[in-house]
Amino acid sequence: GQQLNQSPQSMFIQEGEDVSMNCTSSSIFNTWLWYKQDPGEGPVLLIALYKAGELTSNGRLTAQFGITRKDSFLNISASIPSDVGIYFCAGRIDRGSTLGRLYFGRGTQLTVWP
Amino acid sequence: DTGVSQDPRHKITKRGQNVTFRCDPISEHNRLYWYRQTLGQGPEFLTYFQNEAQLEKSRLLSDRFSAERPKGSFSTLEIQRTEQGDSAMYLCASSSTPTSAEQFFGPGTRLTVL
Numbered sequence: 001g002q003q004l005n006q007s008p009q010s011m012f013i014q015e016g017e018d019v020s021m022n023c024t025s026s027s028i029f030n031t032w033l034w035y036k037q038d039p040g041e042g043p044v045l046l047i048a049l050y051k052a053g054e055l056t057s058n059g060r061l062t063a064q065f066g067i068t069r070k071d072s073f074l075n076i077s078a079s080i081p082s083d084v085g086i087y088f089c090a091g092r093i094d095r096g097s098t099l100g101r102l103y104f105g106r107g108t109q110l111t112v113w114p
Numbered sequence: 115d116t117g118v119s120q121d122p123r124h125k126i127t128k129r130g131q132n133v134t135f136r137c138d139p140i141s142e143h144n145r146l147y148w149y150r151q152t153l154g155q156g157p158e159f160l161t162y163f164q165n166e167a168q169l170e171k172s173r174l175l176s177d178r179f180s181a182e183r184p185k186g187s188f189s190t191l192e193i194q195r196t197e198q199g200d201s202a203m204y205l206c207a208s209s210s211t212p213t214s215a216e217q218f219f220g221p222g223t224r225l226t227v228l
Contacts, residue, residue: 004156031215042118042205042219043157050215088156092215100145100170102217104156 002027006089006105014113019076021108023089031092032065032072033102036085043088047074079112086110118220120206126226127196134192135223139208146189147207147217148181150174157205157219163189164212196227 006023013019023032031050035043047058049065049072056063062075072089086107093103119138127133139146144165149157160179161171165186175181178196183189193200203224207217 006156033215033217035219040222040224042120042207042222045216045218048216090156094215100147100162100164100212101159101172102147102149102157102215104158106154106156 002091002093002103004089004091004103004105006108008108009106010109010111012111012113013079015079015081017079019079019083019110020073021087022071022073023091023105024071025091025103026070027093028069029091029103030069030094032063033090033092034061034063034072034074035088035090035104037088037107038085046087076110079110081112081114084110084112118206118208118218120204120220120223122223123221124224124226126228128228129196129198131196132192132194133196133225134190135204135206135225136188136190137206137220138188139206140210140218143208143210143218144186145209145212145214145217146183147209148189148191149205149207149219151203151205151222152201160191193225196225198227201225201227 034046037043047063054065060077089105090102147162148160151157163183178194203222205222207219
């Protein structure tokens, strides 16, 4: 199956700091999405990106669809304690037998110190 | 709209028993997906439905797994003769149209096989 390489694996930051994480793939994706998951809960959709080069914001979150269509980035500005959780990138290929499914990275665990 | 719901939230069973999980998607969403998530990993695709038709199945979905969506609304996922390796979080998601990549997840069912 497709591999999404997400980094960093974990981050420990001070409240108020900005955060950057990224996701890369050996394959081209037509859609990139970012999710946040809290312990014991399902992932919550944060941002969806549909075009190469697209930059989309959702409050303090900004995500970009890489020009090569093989990567995506998520930035969180002025982090707050409730940003704690695991952030997942996901991609959709939209080709042949894989139409519909999302491929997920292994996640970035974010810890925010007050 | 109450979002995607899953039942039960937790299930503990003995090896060899059968278990069934239910997912109710967001109303009027015609696509429904099942994923499995193990500790430290992102969700992995199992199968998806468009209305009542099961359109794609992952190789992860062994013969012991079966999913149905008989009336195009709720879905069930059954695991027969459970094994310890089946212990995982089973996530359900739905999306509004075939072209939408935005999948909205339920809270998941945590399965523990003893």
